[in-house]
Amino acid sequence: MKMSNLSWCTVSLTAVAVTSVLLAYLLGGSHHPTARDPDIDLTTVELLAKYGYPAESHTVVTEDGYILTLHRIPYGKKSPEKANRPPVLIQHGIISSSVEWLIMGPEKSLGYILADAGYDVWFGNCRGNYFSSKHVTLNPSSAEYWNFSWHEMGIYDLPIITDYILKRTGQEKLSYIGHSMGASMFFVMASEMPEYNKKFNFMIALTPAVYIEYCRSPLPKIFAIAGNQLEWLLNLFGIYQILPRTGLITFVGRHICSDGAVTQPICINILDLNVAYNQKETNASALPLILSHAPAGASIKTFQHFGQNINSGEFRKYDYGEEKNLLVYSSRTPPQYDMSKITVPVAIMYGQNDIVVDPRDVVKTKEVLPNVVAYLKVKDEEFTHIDFAWAINAKSLVYEDILKLLRKY
Template sequence: MKVPILVVFTVLAIQCSECSAPWSDVLDKFSNKTSHLLDFVRTKGRSVKQFYVDSVQGKLTTYFAKNDNPSTEYDKESFKKQLGIKRKFKDYMAQAEAAQNQVFDSMAPKKVEYDCEDDDPAIHMTTPQLIALHGYHAESHTVVTEDGYILTIHRIPFAKKASSKVSPQKTALLHHGLLGSSADWIIPGPQKGLPYILSEVGYDVWLANVRGNTYSRAHVSRNTDSFAFWNFTFHEVSQFDLPAVIDYIMEIKNGQAKINYIGHSMGTTALFAMLSTKTEYNHILRAGFALAPVAFMTNLKSPIRLLAKFSNDIEYLMKLLGANEFLPQNSVLRWLSKHACEINHYEEAICENSLFVLCGYDENQFNRSLLPIILGHVPAGASTRTLVHYAQEIKNKGRFQMFDYGPSGNLKQYGTTNPPEYPVHEITLPIALFSSDNDWLASDIDVTNLYIQLANPIEHYVVPFKEFNHIDFLWAIDAPTLVYDKLLQLLEKGVGGANNSYGGIDANVIRV
């Protein structure tokens, strides 16, 4: 208290040093200043106290669940979360005491749960290199689209120990989702990766790469850092990329291929958009298998829904998310992947949350040993306009629609002021849908809505594991038993039917 008084007195002395005012005036000024200062302190003190009560004490009370009588529904839900937090905290304490460690050693032990090499070369390997690493034959093929994008697609032409080096007639084309690449499918390795599994049961496996990702970042005339290069969404993928890839495979296989299309996330969106507008491909493909299918988007849990309110302001979203590319592959992610074995549990959790924030997170099914290689390959790149396109769908009540250029732009592009919907009823290809209850992007409501609108559905299979999420279709520990066994079963059904179709298979929803 002495210091503030001394400071005030010094200030007053300086103010009065150049004047001839008597000391009685100085004392009056001192008294007035002191009074004002005390009033200020009392006022701020009350404010600080109130701030503490409202913002600190209340939250601490809430955090440790002292509110034993919740009144509103919100309070009840909050109360449940508080009890959960309290239980977890007690568990940490109990674990620390049992292990005779400090609390924070228990929460963030120095040794991580999995073992991996800091300099694991697989982190920086390409898709063909990863395939070859496991003893499989790998191929790279270059495809040029009608609008000039140069795509690189990958292939496992036959099984690891195949007696004949001739690729089988049965063919599977796998297409990754948003921010992904062909590497997504092979990251889990030979025992759990779908391409390896398909190869071993007699399929010629092709892995697509969408324009703009790590393997398809080239154009015959456009610079990759230009707006013109990145001016596309999943619509252009459906109109140019998929047809070019399918036509190329058919040409390589002399027009005799029976192509089974297996897509994940945006890979299914592009399929539905293509089949509904370029209907001839309903007769070229044999069947479609949609893992975590995204078409209608009315019931999302994903934070991507927060972008919807800005979807009419495309320029603002482009500034917010990146003028051209959304989430590019960069040196920071590569550095993080290299050092993933050294991070503690707290930092590891941050990595997991950032990776799964758009798709949901399933702690029980996520294989942490894959984290270094995942971060080395994901994200592989995507256009910001693709995110904007999805945001527009969400804003427009989940309509599966073409890109919205605004009333005048739509009039020029489509001849109407509103963007047209994709005519899902035009899809006649036999298609099986695979969904899960914990999928933040492909909800059960939206997938069911899609299912009932398909002209020739095979099944709607719901993964029999409540916490299974959007990403689990690729990397879940039990994906082979929970998803791929059913997928293989459906692939082998209907072989040799009329038009290679699935005629005669019941179209029903499977829930276990």
């Protein structure tokens, strides 16, 4: 497969950036990083407890044996404890976890804000991430365990999570907020299992990773350029997972990306290369805290699936190659998800400076969904993909609109 000059440039820049961090740490002078953030070592439940919020951890087992952890804030500090609080499920994006919606603290993170506004808040953790890394029979180090993408998360993970929440709360319906891949998962479920549409009042898609033809982020682009050969090669060397939560990443965050470190600008450049860096909305001092909880891991096949959709320009099932596609789908190409079956009212929010899910792709998602009730562009022109979770002013730019939408629908 032949790469264009731009493709080679993207791959090279990524390699150079990673190498630069290591060299800068080894060769750079001494520095005096700021005091260690005490939240770095805390789990989701511990974070909630620290800030005085009730915290629960729940376990569900999918039909194909994956053991998933759900986190819950049954009520907030600023709203009274009462029965029948409307449940809301928040689903993170790729390589992330439930901590994403709590990491910036009670006044800035969506989880706390929703709980204080009177909602029963649930957080999903998709298969393979730090909190959902077990299986009934499969070894997490095996190829069989990692043989999934966001398709399986949509047809196995979300349905069991939905049913569990409704049973546990005694409610007939819930609302859903999905960020990036979290939106992809929902649309897979609602199109492949349309009976689940009736279980939701409303769905909010934050920068939905559905159509991603114009994606400019290097990692998914590399998978798009290399095709299935990259997945095959990595699997050949026993690599099935990408960007797991490790001590090395935490070390990089604490020492290389901390305030006062001469290498912090390199961390910012790498962040900018991969997801775009919004200087006005990103608290650089929080990088050690963020990197202590993210990334949280994903399967190689999940990234490969996104790479395939970049190439096809469509929202469709996993492409196994013509021969296996005929066996699996009875067609040479994988079928597209039938978005016309999604009847849940949907609100879409997107950022203008998103290099992962380009605004041009978001328009296409809006056009194929039959029941889009709100289509909102974040007012900050520099708003990026990760700003939906970590932006300094996410509350005023995004979360206040989310509250208005939830109250309306």
